[in-house]
Amino acid sequence: MAPKRVDKDARRQEILDAAVRVFSRKGFAASRIDDVAAEAGIGKGSVYLYYDSRESLLEAALAQYAAGADALLRQAVEGDAPPLERLITLVHSTIALLSTQRDLARTLLDLWATDHMRPAYRAYREAVTTVLTQARPDLGLAHTTVLIGAIEGVLLQWLIDPDVPLADMAGPIVDVCVEGLRERA
Amino acid sequence: MAPKRVDKDARRQEILDAAVRVFSRKGFAASRIDDVAAEAGIGKGSVYLYYDSRESLLEAALAQYAAGADALLRQAVEGDAPPLERLITLVHSTIALLSTQRDLARTLLDLWATDHMRPAYRAYREAVTTVLTQARPDLGLAHTTVLIGAIEGVLLQWLIDPDVPLADMAGPIVDVCVEGLRERA
Amino acid sequence: MAPKRVDKDARRQEILDAAVRVFSRKGFAASRIDDVAAEAGIGKGSVYLYYDSRESLLEAALAQYAAGADALLRQAVEGDAPPLERLITLVHSTIALLSTQRDLARTLLDLWATDHMRPAYRAYREAVTTVLTQARPDLGLAHTTVLIGAIEGVLLQWLIDPDVPLADMAGPIVDVCVEGLRERA
Amino acid sequence: MAPKRVDKDARRQEILDAAVRVFSRKGFAASRIDDVAAEAGIGKGSVYLYYDSRESLLEAALAQYAAGADALLRQAVEGDAPPLERLITLVHSTIALLSTQRDLARTLLDLWATDHMRPAYRAYREAVTTVLTQARPDLGLAHTTVLIGAIEGVLLQWLIDPDVPLADMAGPIVDVCVEGLRERA
DNA sequence: TATGAATGAGATTTCATTCAT
DNA sequence: AATGAATGAAATCTCATTCAT
Known part of the structure; x- marks a missing residue:
């Protein structure tokens, strides 16, 4: 159970880091969920497993x-x-x-x-x-x-x-x- | 010959002023052409008589x-x-x-x-x-x-x-x- | 009265000729009333004094x-x-x-x-x-x-x-x- | 891994076939993306997953x-x-x-x-x-x-x-x- | 859990038509 | 009679979010 939790948190942080890199490059307004997913190397739908919405990433x-x-x-x-x-x-x-x-x-x-x-x-x-x-x-x-x-x-x-x-x-x-x-x- | 309401330059400036007020309130990214038109008190299509695009207002x-x-x-x-x-x-x-x-x-x-x-x-x-x-x-x-x-x-x-x-x-x-x-x- | 009538008819024909030239160049679908008016050398609104609609020109x-x-x-x-x-x-x-x-x-x-x-x-x-x-x-x-x-x-x-x-x-x-x-x- | 309904190439062809049917009925100029989507039995936005623009369908x-x-x-x-x-x-x-x-x-x-x-x-x-x-x-x-x-x-x-x-x-x-x-x- | 195809609300933009001057 | 500024319905296109697999 514990390792599972660590994985989830790590993945959450990876996605956030990717999002911040994208936001930095393009500005938040021009940043797409697709961009974040691509930057994080995961599928677009998976972002929503860790964050409720684009806004919540921000x-x-x-x-x-x-x-x-x-x-x-x-x-x-x-x-x-x-x-x-x-x-x-x-x-x-x-x-x-x-x-x-x-x-x-x-x-x-x-x-x-x-x-x-x-x-x-x-x-x-x-x-x-x-x-x-x-x-x-x-x-x-x-x-x-x-x-x-x-x-x-x-x-x-x-x-x-x-x-x-x-x-x-x-x-x-x-x-x-x-x-x-x-x-x- | 006489302009319908105001001369074109004045109207252009009115629209720009309205746009700047809207941009100021909501940020450029969140500003809609509808908002600018409403702020200027004109129809949405009329904005395009004076500016080619949303970007050109900026x-x-x-x-x-x-x-x-x-x-x-x-x-x-x-x-x-x-x-x-x-x-x-x-x-x-x-x-x-x-x-x-x-x-x-x-x-x-x-x-x-x-x-x-x-x-x-x-x-x-x-x-x-x-x-x-x-x-x-x-x-x-x-x-x-x-x-x-x-x-x-x-x-x-x-x-x-x-x-x-x-x-x-x-x-x-x-x-x-x-x-x-x-x-x- | 008679000369007036001749003028109107002549203007009607001028507009139609202009429209046909525009349609020929751009196709009917891509032809704008503005184009026709410009080709005829008159104001856009004046087209509507002689033809009810774009379709009626066709x-x-x-x-x-x-x-x-x-x-x-x-x-x-x-x-x-x-x-x-x-x-x-x-x-x-x-x-x-x-x-x-x-x-x-x-x-x-x-x-x-x-x-x-x-x-x-x-x-x-x-x-x-x-x-x-x-x-x-x-x-x-x-x-x-x-x-x-x-x-x-x-x-x-x-x-x-x-x-x-x-x-x-x-x-x-x-x-x-x-x-x-x-x-x- | 398995495609949701049909493979992408087949779907692409379905949409093109639908588009051609619509173009045939109404002419390209009068054909709307909505018409094509309806003819293909899919949502409007989905057309854009397969074709960049209306023009590209043509x-x-x-x-x-x-x-x-x-x-x-x-x-x-x-x-x-x-x-x-x-x-x-x-x-x-x-x-x-x-x-x-x-x-x-x-x-x-x-x-x-x-x-x-x-x-x-x-x-x-x-x-x-x-x-x-x-x-x-x-x-x-x-x-x-x-x-x-x-x-x-x-x-x-x-x-x-x-x-x-x-x-x-x-x-x-x-x-x-x-x-x-x-x-x- | 992970995916990405599908969706449709909502944004930008165009333009036939109207109408005040 | 003539004009062209103004309008808004309608079209194209985008993209956050959902959901079947």
Whole structure:
């Protein structure tokens, strides 16, 4: 029974990975169930043995990302290190998380303007705001917005142009948007 | 001789505006020609008197934005003012341009990850890079990327949450990403 | 009043001629009212001042041909000359009629397999049969069919390939299908 | 592994046969995909599993005819029998081919004046010309045209009026257009 | 469990016809 | 009388989902 379960879960994940690759290449709107099945190397009908609908594949992709992101956010908000350090860590780890999952990141971007992303996005904004406020109670929402913007905007550039060295950008972002702030203090 | 209701150019623009509003609400992929026609208050077939296809509505929206953006970029690159001032002006005017056209901006975002946006996006990046290099030859690509990222990232937040005061964000962006740089020099 | 009437009739005929040219070029099925109006150099709506519908343009074209053909058939059936001579005249004049109206002939062919052509076609077959029977009571339906076939088949070839010298084909047809018969008698 | 109902090739042929029947009844221009699907007893979308478009159904019908006709033409041109005999055989077998496929023949006629038929038609004319020239080098293009015309014209009559005994017409055509020629030699 | 043929709702697009000017 | 913008019914084609095997 147990091995059976492992197989099913593994197959479920294979299909999800295939779906995310397809979504990344063509965008969710242009991605067909046929494409996902072909990418996963299975029959089209089999996709429906693991996911209820095309839409549910999308939800599973978002949920998978949210799970990873959630851990980072919790660490940042609840950690023991000084707030500024936790903030820097969050920037680094967020970028690290995304830079290893380019297909997923592209899929997220494809949905950024839809209601699907609303919750994940809100959580992220709130966590950064919380930590930045802990670190610098004197700074306002505007600075949070700029910092978050810098992270997302750099991500955006990398998604369009893979030559943008995303993994190396955490440093400059911190230099400009966070360390710069520290210096002035 | 006299046009039945409005002249053709005006009607063309009405339809495009309606389309952009629909694209903004539902995303391009989920927008139907019926929706656009209903939004414009005309029959479905009439849309095709002014645009060849659904796709061409999209292209017209992009072209309209590109025309506005192009003027800003040219001013920034070719203007007489000192480079740093031109850069600041570009940030302010880009945000001013977009903040008055929220629906169009959302449509652009909906397409950000597609090939459609590639050219406009590249032009923008190159212009900012050019001016920033004029202003601060010592700074590298990484700083350009952060600055562009901050602008786009702030835009992104405003698109998802209209309460983000986009029109007021040019100042903080400049403070953090540009003025900060000046001080250090 | 009279000149007004003449104008209307002339315009009606202009439109019909334009329609036949368009039908000839594109086939009736692919011909649009817009095409006809453009060919006639008038507005699309004006076509409807002279013809009730697209279909009625087609009927008018057929009626016009039928009127010309009818005269030929009557001459052949009712004329005073010897039957064989009347038959030869019919072959010559039918081909003469069609060879000066290639556009109309193409339009007819486009409709050959439709119910529209049934009556005109039946009248033609009956007339030829009548005259051939008068000329050669000993010959059967099969010979009529071959003769009619030869005429139509030659026409067909000319419609597809304008280089076929239709106007010169009446002679050979008569030689083979009619004179050949006479010789044997 | 086992096909659900019939194997794909058989289903493809069923659909084509249904399409040809519909084309025959209504003409290609007036034939709807729904009609074809209904005639084949399947759903509308299923037609598209086997043919890319409405147009491709037409092309398949033409290709199917062309394949059969091609065999006849090759036999006539390359056979060992005396030329005149091969010509007579060609007339007989062409009519035999068409008389067993009335629906297909009507479809062909529906397209006679279109570019689709140009190649098949040209091949046919060339083959007849070749063989007739072998048989009677003294006869010119005009006689070929009359012979081809007689065949096609008889076919035409049968298509409009099924009572015309097409299968019995090869004899009279040969008598008039071919044997008649022999006698004179 | 796995498959892919079959389906039909729904989308895009065309165009004959109408009618306000 | 003449126009051509506007319309919407009807056609083609797509594809998520189902289900017989």
